Amino acid sequence: MTATILFVDDEPDLEALILQKFRRQIRDGQLALIFARDGLEALEALEQNPHVDMVVSDINMPRMDGLSLLAKLQETEEKKSTIIVSAYGDMSNIRTAMNRGAFDFLTKPIDFADLEATIEKTVRHVEMLREVRRRQMEAERAHASLSRFFSPEIARRLAANVDGDGIEVQWRDVATLFTDITGFTSLVETAPPQTLGELLNEYVGGMTEIVFAHEGTVAKIIGDAIQVLFNAPGDQPDYATRAVACAHALDAWAEDFSARWKARGVNFGATRIGAHAGPALVGNFGGNRFFDYTAYGDTINTAARLEAANKHLGTRICVSASVAKGAENFHGRPVGDLMLRGRSEPLRAFEPLPLARFEAPATAQYAEAFAKMEAGDAAAMPAFAALVGMHADDPLAGFHLKRLLNGAKGTRMQLE
Structure with missing residues (x-):
């Protein structure tokens, strides 16, 4: 590092003495020196040379003295480290200078060994300040980037460590949510671009805020689809509980959003949500140039397929048994044993329900009908028929009744 120093003094011989004393450091590129005769000339020099690292200033000078210059320097955004020089008997002014923010002081006549030691100390101080500012700027840039993916608290925690610890690729147990919108492709093809932009920005923004409120991580946003992670990057022992609570909150917000836009003449489809919990490979997969914090593995694929299963089941939220069992005080009803694409074994799925509906x-009544169907009891069909007769707005009950009427038995089902 080359330290640039501005000397401010009206003594005509000082410049030559300083240049002679520090000729080796100047030759080796350790120091660069600038000189001014008084405070006003110093301010002009600083305006032309904003890279100046420190100022060494006399107190008694014409036009603008050292104390006035020091006051001006303290008003600037980037305060320069200042060494004040004055006569030994002028301790009152030296005390005033220190109170006004001077970094150190020297007495006249100047002891050049003392000056050199003081400059070295000040250079170390300047280097420390530069490092602090560099880290602060990196943290601010990191926080701005991380805030797109993580809740504010997690983003602050990660940004504080700019070396990236906490987002390296690793296996973690996670709960993941996938959300998607029914009929969104048709909406894209028919809605005016301005309307679509406003709608999608409001939707993604609102959904993201809910995820962050539950301290989830937004792993991906692809058009209308959102992937959310819990228990990554930080530890969340209650990640299954958070996932279920977040799914309910997203569902409620999306339903209200859809109703508001329908009142404006835009037919916005229902939001479907799938959730699964298990091990996944999680971390930043963006290499050195990009930041792409996401997750891969069977757990992620299964959550995506549970989201798609809602289309067949008539549900809006479908979660796996691992989520239902892991969530505290889970309220829901069994959907059945789903044979999902890519899996050789059936997966028990559940529909989470708000407490009042549960x-x-x-x-x-649904639980009784489901138990009969699971046991292979022929009474399952009339039980579901009775349920649908009383609650025609229950699509899951209607789904099972249709299956039974078509000759299906038990709770295992193949979904395309």
């Missing part, structure tokens, strides 16, 4: 008589 405690409603219809849920108990």
Whole structure:
């Protein structure tokens, strides 16, 4: 590092003495020196040379003295480290200078060994300040980038460590959500670009805020689809509980959003949500040039397929048994044993329900009908028929009734 120093003094011989004393450091590129005769000339020099690292200034000078210059320097955004020079008997002014923010002081006549030691100390101080500012700028840039993916608290925690610890690729147990919108492709083809832009920005923004409120991580946004992670990058022992709570909140917000836009004449489809929990390979897969914090593995694929299963089941939220079992006080009803593409074994799935609906008589009636179907009891068909007769707005009950009417048995089902 070449330290640039501005000397401010009206003594005519000082410049030659300083240049002679520090000729070796100047030759070796350690120091670069600038000179001014008073405070006003110093301010002009600083305006032309904003890279100046420190100022060494006398107190008694014409036009603008050293104390006035020091006050001006303290008003600037990047305060220069300043060494004040004055006569030994002028301790009152030296004390004033230190109170006004001077970094150090020297007495006249100047002891050049003392000056050199003071400059070296000040250079170390300047280097430390530069490093602090560099880290702060890196942290601010990191925070701006990370805030797109993580809740504010997690983003601050990660940005504080600009070396990237915490986002390296690793295997983690996670809960993941996938969301998608029914009929979105048709909407893209028919809606005016301005309307579509406003709609999608509001939707993604609102959904993301809910994810962040539950301290989830937005791993991907692809058009209308959002992938969310819990228990990554930080530890969240209650990640399954968070995933279920977040799914409910997203569902409620999306339903309200859809109703608001329908009132404006835009037919916005329902949001479907799938959730699964298990091991996944998680971390930054963007290499050195890009930041792409995401997850890969069977857990992620399964969550995506559970989201797609909602289309066949008539549900809006479908979660795996690993999520249902891991969530505290889970309220929901069994969907069945799904044979999902890419899996050789059936996966028990559940539909999470709000507490009020879970405690409603219809849920108990569904549970009885499902138990009969699971046991292979022929009474399952009339049980579901009765349920659909009383609650025609229950698509999952209608789905099972249709299966039974078509000759299906049990709870295992193949979904395309």
